[in-house]
Amino acid sequence: MNNTIGIEVLPMSTTRxxxxxxxxxxxxxxxxVRRVRRSALVAGVATxxxxxxxxxxxxxxxxGLVTKDDAAKTASDVLASSGLFRLGLTALVVAVILxxxxxxxxxxxxxxVDKDLSRLAAWFRLSYAAVFAVAIGQLLGVLPLLDAGTPxxxxxxxxxTQALAKIEDFLNIWHVxxxxxxxxxxxxxxxxxxxxxxxxxxxxxxxxxxxxxxVDSFAGMLVANYAANVAAVTFIGEALLMLWLLxxxxxxxxxxxxxxxxxxxxx
Numbered sequence: 551m552n553n554t555i556g557i558e559v560l561p562m563s564t565t566r567x568x569x570x571x572x573x574x575x576x577x578x579x580x581x582x583v584r585r586v587r588r589s590a591l592v593a594g595v596a597t598x599x600x601x602x603x604x605x606x607x608x609x610x611x612x613x614g615l616v617t618k619d620d621a622a623k624t625a626s627d628v629l630a631s632s633g634l635f636r637l638g639l640t641a642l643v644v645a646v647i648l649x650x651x652x653x654x655x656x657x658x659x660x661x662x663v664d665k666d667l668s669r670l671a672a673w674f675r676l677s678y679a680a681v682f683a684v685a686i687g688q689l690l691g692v693l694p695l696l697d698a699g700t701p702x703x704x705x706x707x708x709x710x711t712q713a714l715a716k717i718e719d720f721l722n723i724w725h726v727x728x729x730x731x732x733x734x735x736x737x738x739x740x741x742x743x744x745x746x747x748x749x750x751x752x753x754x755x756x757x758x759x760x761x762x763x764x765v766d767s768f769a770g771m772l773v774a775n776y777a778a779n780v781a782a783v784t785f786i787g788e789a790l791l792m793l794w795l796l797x798x799x800x801x802x803x804x805x806x807x808x809x810x811x812x813x814x815x816x817x
Contacts, residue, residue, distance in 0.1 A: 568710035583803055586659055590799025593655035596793040600648040603641040611638030612688070616717055624717070625696050625710040631692060642686050649679035649741030654733075659795075660741040662804040674730050682728030688720040727769045729782075739787065749803045754796060755787030 615631055628635050660668040693714040704712070704733040739756030740774035742748040762784030769776045 557627045579751035582662060586662065586804050587800050587802060589655040589658035590795045593652050594658060594792055594795030594799055595643050596648045596651045596655065597788075598654065598796065599644050601789075601792065603648070605644070605647040607638040610634055611642075612717070616714075621710040621714040622707070624714050628692060628713070629696050633727060635693065639686065639689055642689070643683075646679050646683045649675060649682065653679070656738060658732065659799070660745065661736070661747045663741045667737055667741055671741065674734035678727050678730035678734060679745070682724060683719045685723035685727065686733065688716045690721065691716050718770075725767050725770050728763045732763030732767065735751040735763065735788070742791075745804070747804050748794070752787065752790055756791060757787075758775065759787035 595747045611634075615624065615635060617627070620689075653672045656675070657668050657672040660671070667772050669699045692713045695716070696710045739758075739760060741753070742756055743750050743753030745753075759781070762781040765780045766776075766778070769778065
């Protein structure tokens with residue numbers, strides 16, 4: 551009699567078990583939250599520095615040294631404060647660089663809402679920065695025109711007039727570029743309104759701020775001697791966004807909060 555007991559040996563499976571989809575999704579979500587919070591801080595800080603530099607440069611260079619329709623006085627004031635003029639130019643160039651940084655940071659911050667619209671908003675901001683850089687290029691030619699030691703076929707009075715014209719060109723080109731900036735703010739406001747993690751009221755204020763720039767820019771092109779400054783009133787949305795990004799942006803959770811992301815509050 552055969553007492554051997556047959557035992558069937560099953561082949562060991564070499565197939566890997568699928569990764570835990572919940573774990574992968576959770577890790578991706580945590581990474582997104584951290585990325586959004588970092589971009590909020592970058593955008594807030596860059597916007598704050600940008601506001602200080604651009605504001606100071608415009609007050610010092612345009613407001614303090616330029617006298618409308620008076621080329622001789624403008625030339626005299628610019629020459630007397632040439633160091634301040636150069637400092638203002640440097641601040642404006644840095645402002646362009648900061649605009650690029652803010653464009654990238656806001657793109658990252660709002661990507662969870664709508665990637666395509668976030669990219670479009672970023673392109674509007676980058677296009678504005680490019681136009682602003684062209685405008686600044688006009689100011690770079692001012693001091694050489696006013697330098698008596700620079701060879702020229704024009705009289706000094708003519709060169710003073712040309713220098714003032716370059717400053718006016720800077721303003722005109724910049725104001726045209728503000729159309730792009732206004733469109734950027736309108737899209738950012740819309741994204742903020744839809745986000746669920748930015749106050750909707752702030753989104754509305756940003757749309758209004760963008761509309762203010764659009765009104766001023768188009769009115770300046772279409773209405774002779776347009777002197778109103780709507781953006782000086784509607785800009786409050788920009789200021790509040792900057793403050794909100796600095797204070798609340800670092801603890802925001804895209805698309806609401808859940809138990810998986812609570813641990814990233816201070817990441």
